Amino acid sequence: MSPSPVTVAVTGAAGQIGYSLLFRIASGAMLGPDTPVALSLLEITPALGAAEGVAMELDDCAFPLLHSISISDDATTAFAGASVALLVGSRPRTKGMERGDLLAANGAIFTTQGRALAESAADDLKVLVVGNPANTNALIAMSNAAGVPRERFTAMTRLDHNRALAQLASRTQRPVTDIRHMTIWGNHSATQYPDLFRAEVGGTVATELVDDQAWLEGEFIPTVQKRGAAIIEARGSSSAASAASAAIDHVHDWVHGTPDGDWVSMAVPSDGSYGVPEGLISSFPVTCADGSYSIVGGLELDEFSRARIDASVAELVEERDAVAGLGLLG
Numbered sequence: 353m354s355p356s357p358v359t360v361a362v363t364g365a366a367g368q369i370g371y372s373l374l375f376r377i378a379s380g381a382m383l384g385p386d387t388p389v390a391l392s393l394l395e396i397t398p399a400l401g402a403a404e405g406v407a408m409e410l411d412d413c414a415f416p417l418l419h420s421i422s423i424s425d426d427a428t429t430a431f432a433g434a435s436v437a438l439l440v441g442s443r444p445r446t447k448g449m450e451r452g453d454l455l456a457a458n459g460a461i462f463t464t465q466g467r468a469l470a471e472s473a474a475d476d477l478k479v480l481v482v483g484n485p486a487n488t489n490a491l492i493a494m495s496n497a498a499g500v501p502r503e504r505f506t507a508m509t510r511l512d513h514n515r516a517l518a519q520l521a522s523r524t525q526r527p528v529t530d531i532r533h534m535t536i537w538g539n540h541s542a543t544q545y546p547d548l549f550r551a552e553v554g555g556t557v558a559t560e561l562v563d564d565q566a567w568l569e570g571e572f573i574p575t576v577q578k579r580g581a582a583i584i585e586a587r588g589s590s591s592a593a594s595a596a597s598a599a600i601d602h603v604h605d606w607v608h609g610t611p612d613g614d615w616v617s618m619a620v621p622s623d624g625s626y627g628v629p630e631g632l633i634s635s636f637p638v639t640c641a642d643g644s645y646s647i648v649g650g651l652e653l654d655e656f657s658r659a660r661i662d663a664s665v666a667e668l669v670e671e672r673d674a675v676a677g678l679g680l681l682g
C-alpha cells in the first residue's frame with residue numbers, strides 16, 4: 353500500500369450518482385488496490401445532513417483503502433489538496449428538458465468550482481465533469497481555473513461509449529471484450545456520434561460485420577444518442593449506477609492507462625484535431641499512458657461520420673457561445 357492517500361473530491365456527494373460512485377471509489381475500483389483514498393465531499397448546505405448519512409454508510413463498509421472522509425459546503429475547502437475532482441453535482445435533467453435548458457442553471461456552479469480548484473487543488477489535479485451539460489460545464493470550469501493546465505479538464509462520454517459497446521455486443525452476439533476501437537465523437541447529448549466505422553469486433557470492422565446501414569442509422573445511433581432520455585422515461589430519474597460506473601472507468605483508465613491496441617472515448621479540450629475548434633471540450637478517441645491522455649491521430653473519416661461529427665461540434669460551439677454571452681467564461 354502506498355503510504356499517502358490520494359485526495360479525491362466528489363461534488364454532489366449526496367445525489368444519486370454519488371450514492372453509487374463513492375462506494376466504488378472507496379473500494380479501490382477507481383485508483384486500484386494499492387492506493388488509499390481520502391474522500392472529500394462537497395454538497396450544498398441543505399444536503400450536508402444527507403452527505404453525513406452517506407459518510408456513515410461508507411464508514412460502515414470498513415473499506416481497507418478508505419483513509420478518511422471530510423464533508424464541506426465550501427468548494428475551496430472541499431478541493432484542498434485534491435488530485436482527482438469528480439464534478440457530479442448539478443441540476444439533473446428532468447422529463448422534457450434538453451441539455452441547453454441547463455446551461456444557465458448550472459453555469460454559476462462551474463465558474464465557482466473552477467476558481468476554487470485553481471485555488472486549492474493539488475498540482476497533479478485531474479478533473480472529470482459528469483454534471484450536465486458536461487462538456488460545456490467542463491469548459492466553464494477550465495476557463496475559470498487560472499493556472500491549472502487545460503488538459504486536466506475532461507468531461508464524461510464514457511457512459512455513451514459503454515452503451516455503444518453494449519448495443520454492438522448485443523447485435524453481434526459477441527462479448528464486449530471482443531470489441532475494440534469504439535468511439536464517441538462530440539457532445540454528451542443527443543447529437544453525439546457513436547462511430548462504428550472504426551470499431552472492430554474480433555478484428556473485423558463493425559460496419560462490415562453488421563452490414564446493415566438501416567440498423568446503424570435507424571437503431572444503433574439513435575439508441576445510443578437517446579439512451580439517457582430512455583432511462584429517465586423508464587426509471588423516472590436519470591441514469592445513476594451506470595453513470596457512476598462510467599466515471600470509475602474514465603478515471604481508472606486515465607490514471608492506469610488504456611489496454612495495448614485499444615482506445616476509449618473522453619471529452620477533452622480539442623487541440624484542433626479532426627477540425628474541432630481548439631479549446632472546445634469534445635469527445636475523441638484517446639489512449640492513456642503514464643497518467644496522461646492523447647487524442648488518437650490520423651484516422652480517415654468517411655463522409656457519413658464527418659457530417660455527424662460536424663453537427664455535434666456545431667452544437668458545442670453554440671453552447672460555448674451561449675455561456676460566453678452569459679459571461680461565464682473566465
Ligand SMILES: NC(=O)C1=CN([C@@H]2O[C@H](COP(=O)(O)OP(=O)(O)OC[C@H]3O[C@@H](n4cnc5c(N)ncnc54)[C@H](O)[C@@H]3O)[C@@H](O)[C@H]2O)C=CC1
Nearest residue numbers: 364366367368369395441442444445482483484508511595
Ligand atoms: N455525463 C454523463 O454521462 C451523465 C451525467 N449525468 C448528470 O450528472 C448530474 C448528477 O446527477 P444525479 O446524481 O442523478 O443528480 P442528483 O440530483 O441526484 O444529485 C445531484 C447532487 O448535486 C448536489 N449539488 C447541487 N449543486 C451543487 C453544488 N453547487 N455543489 C455541490 N453539490 C451540488 C445536489 O444537492 C444533489 O445532491 C446531473 O447533471 C446529471 O444530468 C447523469 C448521468 C450521466
Ligand SMILES: O=C([O-])CC(=O)C(=O)O
Nearest residue numbers: 445484579580581590591
Ligand atoms: O440524459 C441525462 O440527463 C442523463 C445523462 O446524461 C445520461 O444518462 O446520459
